[in-house]
Amino acid sequence: EAQVTQNPRYLITVTGKKLTVTCSQNMNHEYMSWYRQDPGLGLRQIYYSMNVEVTDKGDVPEGYKVSRKEKRNFPLILESPSPNQTSLYFCASHPSAGVRTGELFFGEGSRLTVL
């Protein structure tokens, strides 16, 4: 089954304790990205990757890091989480730019609370 898998789905942590949210896709997609969803703001892109070892900042990258060492994996790293990073996080993937619709395939979301 084609899917994007995120872990953990739910996490409560404390300020300053490093954490990683993993993301894996089995569709051989080139593009992967991370979004955060906050009430009244919709979804905003944090980071994206166009292929292995190619990453760049989205609209709200502060406080986050990513890596793309393998095509299927795109972890999101919070080196020193703060309460303003409490949010619902989505990983998404997409095949190459030649595909007509450009539909993003989303993971199920990871709800993070930073105390």
Next chain:
Amino acid sequence: AQKITQTQPGMFVQEKEAVTLDCTYDTSDQSYGLFWYKQPSSGEMIFLIYQGSYDEQNATEGRYSLNFQKARKSANLVISASQLGDSAMYFCAMREPLRGGATNKLIFGTGTLLAVQP
């Protein structure tokens, strides 16, 4: 800058009736894509429908149709024969044009919470 506006924070509709969720967009590009996603209370994002800026016909997918008015820059979602399972948050989104080096980022609106009443 590209922007998506959804002016209806919440809406009610009676079961079996049709409902229109509004979406307007702002872009200076000629080539773009418009999407609608559904987010039920469980949180996942479900793709509903896509409209390309050069598509001459309005997109339809089952009970979902997209009322695309390019001159007005609107891309309203129409759900026919509403069902209780349609109760969810609905997001309109626009994709940045696919050109060299594009991020394929989706720009989302703030969403409309739809409640279907029996």
